[in-house]
Amino acid sequence: MHLLSSLTPAHYCYLIGVVAIIATMIFRANVVVPAILATFAVAVASSGKLLTGLQAIFMGSLTAAHELFNIFLVIALMTALLNGLREIGADVRMVRPFKRIMVNGHVAFFILALITYLISLFFWPTPAVPLVGAILIPAAIYAGLSPLGAAAAIAIAGQGMALSSDYVIKVAPGISAKAAGADMLTVANTAFLLSIVAGAVALGMTWFMTVRRSVRKPGAANLISWEAQGESGTAEPAPQLHQGSFAKAELARSTSGGHLNEPQPALASAGGGAALTMPGMIGGAAMSRHEMWSKTFSVVTPLAFLAVVIVMTRPQIIGADTIRGGDAAALIGGVAAILMMLTTLSSGRRGFLDRTAEHIIDGLVFAFKAMGAVLPIAGFFFVGDSSTAGTILGIAPGQHVPSLLFELVQACSQFIPQSPVFVSFGVLLTGMVTGIDGSGFAGLPLTGSLSGALAPMAHMPAATLAAIGQMGAVWTGGGTLIAWSSLIAVTGFARVPVLEAVRALFLPVICGLIAATVVAIAIS
Template sequence: MQVQLTAAHWIYLAGIVVILITMAMRKNIVVPAVAATMLTAWAFSGSIITGLSSIFNASLVAAQELFNIFLIIALVTAMLGALREMGADRLMVTPFRRVMRAGTSSFLILALVTYVISLFFWPTPAVPLVGAVLIPVAIRAGLTPLSVGMVIAIAGQGMALSADYIIKVAPGISATAAGVDPDSVADKSLVLSLIVGVVALLVTYVTQRRTWRKPSPELLVAWENKADKFGMTGGESAGSAGSGDSAGSGGSAADGGQGGPTGARPADSPVDSGGSVSEARPAAAATLVRTEPVAEPAPSDPPKTNSAKVFAVLVPTAYFAFIAYLLLGKFTSLVPPLQGGDAAGIVGGIAALLLFAACVTNDKRNFLESSSAHITDGLVFAFKAMGIVLPIAGFFFIGNGDFAGRILSLPETATPPAFLFDLISAAQSHITPNPVVLAFGVLIIGIVAGLDGSGFSGLPLTGALAGALGPAGGMDPSTLAAIGQMGNIWSGGGTLVAWSSLIAVAGFARVPVLTLARKCFLPVMTGLVLSTVFALLVF
């Protein structure tokens, strides 16, 4: 059935184009996103009141959908803050230094561990596990925060989730929509995901290696001290397009991977939501930087109590035990299996209990106050760092039929619009039944479908296109479905779209989420293009 496009559809499409152009110019995209949300709602409803209320509703819906990510960032950050007080954080990463001695070894181990955990349990529990244990080691070994974020996003949200070879939800959806064997889609998706992932990691390694520094405890101290500055400073505006590479990439002394614990403002300031880092304004920094002193023990100082040694063992042991539980639930009947949401909740629950235990150990008399203070600091950090994506996510959510009804204040009985998918459906009629055009057309449709931040929501569409257009173009529908799956999940699953689970990666790495998304674009798109060419030549 031919989709009837309305003025609201065209306004929504114009909003996407403006946002993409603004991102390419390394400017802040909040204002275009909010304006496009209001205009789309106004055009759809014909009421300026609905248009104005949609600005609030869109951010509210986005906050409801993404708050689980914000909360887990807050809890793990609060736990790490309590561990930092006793010096257990640096002691905790000591065993990993034996194998993560330098940038290259840390790069490989981060990618491997993230991939394996994400392949079995999805990236949701993998990111906080890696963030709590391995990210500090990688920072100490010389990797910059931006490099760390790129590796975790590519290996977890990209390579592991796009294949989904163990849980097999994604290939099941694609295969059902295409009317083909799920195992065929799963096998081809695994091969294509490995090609995209390996290529993206290689490009990341080549482009980021020049930013790495020599291993030093001072790098970890400087990065840890950003937890306070990241959440307590602000006021610098997004600025020069030429300084984007310095955001977490080792370009300045204020970068997370280099410099001492004092100096210029952090390069991964969350206010730079446009993906660029501007020169700090001295007046703003002077008035907004936290005034009370922050305890900064020397990196070489050993813990003064045995409690640090205990928690340095307890925290990794608790999370490794959780991984063992997940494995038992997956492969045996000894314990009930956990779903992705349950696993993420347990990660947060463990972090909260460890936080309370650490606060009791640090100060038995005032642990109630210190526990709540750490949680507050964690929430401030999460929202200061990642809250800027909420109005942006709201614009893309209004294009998804699952959320548009709430944003537009439609009654529950009304059928909500699906602007994004209507636009894609209208464009599919212009795809020529040629294998090359088909393959790249479905790939592009999958990438665009992922713009709503959900890697799986576009799979029925790309799967249906594969089943309908594959035979006419002389292509195996399962191959076409796998290509579409790559576009969907690599885009919306958390590598190219900032208003997705990429928020969690950026939060733990302490880099601007839009900068991370922009830096992942070239490696991921290179991998997607090469994997599509491989599919055309081999499958």
């Protein structure tokens, strides 16, 4: 009871805020207002000052923007690159090969998952999303997969399966093992097995519940409909040629082998490829040069990102240290920016500087439209993390900063019964609660410590319990169940509302985690 007596009004306000946000999500309503009000209440309860509460509303969103802007910027630069590629028709050429593999929406769903999983095993999934999303999502949608199905496949395979095991880089199992006093390789091997179990269940249920009923017949109409779908889920006017990188109507026609013969500016399929044409204004030599650059960048762009993957997996090739997380995202963004400038230059030197700036601005606008509402929500959960709460609550450096979320979990852990089943699911739930802040890895020291303390009483290996807690924390906060995590990057590229993706993923992921926990109990 000592831990409960140490809780303050700020802890209870934070707990009420978490419950209110979860309840609001269950009722399929927007959680921005509850998050703002909860941030205000926690700040007032913590400081006793109304002024601090008002400032915390602003500082919460500002802190969230600081923490998440790398995701915003990666999406913006990749969108800018796609704008540049579309100018010369190279995006059409890059999609065409995948059309042969993704023969229908069912196959496309599992191909997306497999490729995302393999790439994300070697470096964390946030930088993998642009690699997969920029080229494979349009091809999958053309094949008949729904945008929601595409987002679910990438999230489960990357943010779920690959990140929860972190089997190659081994940051997550290293943290869990150190906190639990267990062997790191044992934790990694157990987590790898559990991630496969959870992923297989989640993918299977998502296919059965969401994908199976929404698959369409392959065709250009799928991409046209995708482009016409606005961020709010309402139809927008048909896209014009000058619109951004997601104007896929022309791309769809090219991949289907169609030809555009309209008299207005359009994408024409020339020699089996795509090129921008302006009848009566572009001569044969210019046409040939334009097509040459289109073919060149349709090959150079995938090769450049393949080189990025190789450098991430084998950084010693260029004499660099291990590249991971934010460094990997920065490398992706830098390569995208250089390629965008080159593609823009290849489409014409006149207006090159202005068009380059416009591409970047369009990318930033798209990123903030897709994810801007997430900032106040993330700001509330950052109040519960001691590493960010000080800035939001206006606590001076050197003073004690509360860790509201972790302290609440620690206070409740004493009520977990001492049996393998209850302890295992208690550690899983603890991991899921710590993952609510959207970080995934922040709760691993707590779940590892609990695993080491509870393992002797539950007669289970500490490594197994640590792996269970790792599953709960990373699957939740890594980007499958939390709207303010890196799931926003996935849904940004798939162009689906992030809360819609959370609702579609909730039951399959929960069932997958339960199945993985049952397997862990059985093998312990």
